[in-house]
Amino acid sequence: xxxxxxxxxxxxxxxxxxxxxxxxxxxxxxxxxxxxxxxxxxxxxxxxxxxxxxxxxxxxxxxxxxxxxxxxxxxxxxxxxxxxxxxxxxxxxxxxxxxxxxxxxxxxxxxxxxxxxxxxxxxxxxxxxxxxxxxxxxxxxxxxxxxxxxxxxxxxxxxxxxxxxxxxxxxxxxxxxxxxxxxxxxxxxxxxxxxxxxxxxxxxxxxxxxxxxxxxxxxxxxxxxxxxxxxxxxxxxxxxxxxxxxxxxxxxxxxxxxxxxxxxxxxxxxxxxxxxxxxxxxxxxxxxxxxxxxxxxxxxxxxxxxxxxxxxxxxxxxxxxxxxxxxxxxxxxxxxxxxx
Numbered sequence: 001x002x003x004x005x006x007x008x009x010x011x012x013x014x015x016x017x018x019x020x021x022x023x024x025x026x027x028x029x030x031x032x033x034x035x036x037x038x039x040x041x042x043x044x045x046x047x048x049x050x051x052x053x054x055x056x057x058x059x060x061x062x063x064x065x066x067x068x069x070x071x072x073x074x075x076x077x078x079x080x081x082x083x084x085x086x087x088x089x090x091x092x093x094x095x096x097x098x099x100x101x102x103x104x105x106x107x108x109x110x111x112x113x114x115x116x117x118x119x120x121x122x123x124x125x126x127x128x129x130x131x132x133x134x135x136x137x138x139x140x141x142x143x144x145x146x147x148x149x150x151x152x153x154x155x156x157x158x159x160x161x162x163x164x165x166x167x168x169x170x171x172x173x174x175x176x177x178x179x180x181x182x183x184x185x186x187x188x189x190x191x192x193x194x195x196x197x198x199x200x201x202x203x204x205x206x207x208x209x210x211x212x213x214x215x216x217x218x219x220x221x222x223x224x225x226x227x228x229x230x231x232x233x234x235x236x237x238x239x240x241x242x243x244x245x246x247x248x249x250x251x252x253x254x255x256x257x258x259x260x261x262x263x264x265x266x267x268x269x270x271x272x273x274x275x276x277x278x279x280x281x282x283x284x285x286x287x288x289x290x291x292x293x294x295x296x297x298x299x300x301x302x303x304x305x306x307x308x309x310x311x312x313x314x315x316x317x318x319x320x321x322x323x324x325x326x327x328x329x330x331x332x333x334x335x336x337x338x339x340x
Contacts, residue, residue, distance in 0.1 A: 027226070028059065028060050028061040028062065029056065029059055029061035029062075029226050029227045029254075030061060030062050030063075030064065030223070030224050030225050030226045030227070031052055031055065031056040031061055031062070031063045031064070031225065031226075031227055031228065031229060032063065032064040032065070032066055032220070032223065032225050032228065033049055033052060033053070033063060033064070033065050033066070033087065033092070033094060034065075034066045034067075034068050034216075034230075035049070035067060035068065035080075035083040035087075036067075036068045036069070036071060036075070037067055037068065037069040037071075037075040037076060037077070037079040037080040037083065038071050038074040038075055038076075038079060038271060039074075039079055039271030039272070040079065040082055040083075040086075040271065040277035040278065040279050040280075041082070041083055041086045041087075041277060041278045041279075042269050042270075042271065042275045042276060042277050042278065043261060043269060043275070043276060043278070043291070043294075043328060043333075043336075044231075044260060044261035044268065044269035044275075044328075045278070046086075046090060046278055046291055046295060047261055047294075047295040047298055047299070047326065048229070048230060048231055048258060048260075049087060049090070049092065050090060050092070050292065050295045050296075050299075050309060051229060051258055051295070051299055051316075051321070052229040052230070053092045053309060053313075054299070054309070054312065054313050054316035055229050055256070055316065055318065057310075057313040057316075058313045058314065058316045058317075061227075062095040063093075063094050063095055064094060064095060064096060064099065064223055064225065065084075065094040065096075065097075065098040065099065066098070066099045066101055066219060066223070067080045067083065067084075067098055067099065067100050067101060068101045068212075068215070068216075069100060069101055069102045070101055070102060070105075070209060070210060070212070070215055071212075072209065080100070082279050084098060085279075085282070086278040086279060086282065089278070089282050089288050090278075090288050090291060090292060090309060091288065091292060091308050091309035091310060092309060099219075099223070101215060101219060104218070104219060104222065105210070107218060107222060108210040108214060108215050108218045108219070109204075109208075109210065111214060111217075111218045111248055112171055112203055112204045112210065112214060114248065115171065115173065115203065115247055115248065116157070116158065116171055118247075119174070120173065120174055120247045121171045121172060121173050121174060121203055121247075122151065122152060122153070122154075122155065122171070122172060122174060122200075123151065123154075123155040123157060123158045123160070123161035123169035123170070123171060124147075124150070124151040124161075124169055124170050124171065124172045124200075124202075125151060125155075125161050125165050125167040125168070125169045125170075125206070126147070126150050126151060127206070128145070130150070131145045131146075131147055131148070131150075132145050134148045134150060144198055144201075146196075146197065146198055146199045147172065147198065147199035147200050147201065148199060149199060149200060151169075151172070152174075152200065155169065158171070167206075168206045168207065168208075169206060170202050170204050170205050170206040170211075171202070171203050171204040172200040172201060172202055172203065173200055173201055173203050173240075173243060173244065173247065174200060175194050175195045175198075175199060175200050175201065175243060176195065176243075177193075177195045177196075178193065178195070179191035179192065179193050180192050180193075180194055180239040180240075180242055180243060182235065182238045182239055182242065182255070184235065184238070184255055184256065184257055185227075185254055185255065185256040185318065186256045186257055186258065186318060186321065186323075187232065187235065187257055187323075190235065192236055192239035194239050194240055194243060197236070198240070201213065201240055203244070212237075213237065213240050213241055213244060214244060216241060217241050217244040217245055217248065217250060218248075218250075220253055221245075221248075221250040221251065225253060226251075226253060226254060227253060227254040227255070227256065228253050228254070228255050228256070229255075229256040229257075229258060230255070230256075230257060230258070231257065231258060231259075231260050232257040232258060232259055232260060233260060233268070234257065235255075235257045238255050238257075241253075256318065258321055259321070259322060259323060259324060259325050259326055260325050260326070261298075261325070261326045261327075261328050262325045262326070262327055262328065263275075263327070263328055264327060264328075264329055264330065266325070268325075269328070276333060278291070281336060281337065284337060285340055286336055286337060286339050286340070287306060287339045287340060289306035289307055289308055290305065290306050290335070290336055290339035291336060291339075292306075292307050292308060292309050292312070293305055293306050293307045294332065294336065296312050298322070298326045299316070299320060299321055299322075300317070300320025300321055300322065301315050301316065301320065302315075303315075305339075306339070
């Protein structure tokens, strides 16, 4: 298996290397693996990335690697290197070199400028504290406060916002009222009222860095991605991304949102909680085939206690995936630690 190399400027080709398995009239899908470089990958990531890999390989599609490193100081090169090693350890490969998202900042900034110039986005000088302070009551359990539209129509441009307030401005997408319908390949039809739920959302931060939603949309289009398989915690993000695709005139991407891995208390695994990492299992001598087999069983496949990812691709089917969260028990963790 070829070791991934850094892609410093060019975007990997989206051409499939498996055309024979698809009818000539139906282009094979182009998927992507997009780990963020903010921490070490854990078993929840392993399952999602394996499922995405099985989906791509079972359909004769191609699969790209994008390392998402735009989350400020939380992103570190050592996490990018660890992610590539972890995924190769699991037996995953990808088509073309790994693409480092930060090398495409110029393209993402150009998209933000287009949105501002077309009046689809506007300058905003509000901080997160300003937005929280504008709420009439706290929203318990909500990670992102709803933006009340304070700066809508207030400034003519980013430059005018800076001149009038002395504050650097970010950009917010002008979100229309009403439902945005998401047709998910696994979860079916869902409607999200983005205006009511989050309001006009940031596409560029006040320090000039692109926000996640814009970066994902621009890079998916530039790389020719046609479908995305990821965790169901990102289902609501799809509605925002569809709004951006519409505003930029970009094609819509088919999405498949899979259930997350949780512990015995129902808590989802997370980097910030220092959950058991793949790097720790790898360093401890765990046989990666045991991790692959665990993920395969959680995806509805019958397989022995140990298996290679490539051996299972022909047995994968989206219809077998469970709709409920996958529970990772203490006994599961102990068994994986001891699998030598």
